Amino acid sequence: MPQKQKIVQVKLKDGSISKGIATGNNAAWLCVCGRMEPLLGKSGVLDGGSGLHVQCPDCKRTYLVMPDGNDLALVLKVVEVGTSQKGENE
Numbered sequence: 343m344p345q346k347q348k349i350v351q352v353k354l355k356d357g358s359i360s361k362g363i364a365t366g367n368n369a370a371w372l373c374v375c376g377r378m379e380p381l382l383g384k385s386g387v388l389d390g391g392s393g394l395h396v397q398c399p400d401c402k403r404t405y406l407v408m409p410d411g412n413d414l415a416l417v418l419k420v421v422e423v424g425t426s427q428k429g430e431n432e
């Protein structure tokens with residue numbers, strides 16, 4: 343059976359909405375900075391906590407893949423959460 347390709351919202355900090363694609367608890371989307379390669383991440387926890395952010399290697403924007411219902415559940419949407427000053431994924 344093919345894995346379902348679900349279109350999900352990518353909610354940006356400026357309030358605009360972009361589109362990404364998800365299957366299961368993984369999501370892929372294009373960063374607003376214009377980076378050619380998509381970002382890829384798995385769903386995190388509902389409270390937006392610790393360690394599961396996805397950071398764009400080019401512009402350092404960080405995103406969180408929001409789960410639908412439970413921690414680490416199927417992808418609901420992707421939310422831009424900010425720009426890391428510290429480069430925490432490096």
Ligand SMILES: [Zn+2]
Nearest residue numbers: 373375398401
């Ligand atoms: Zn970027």
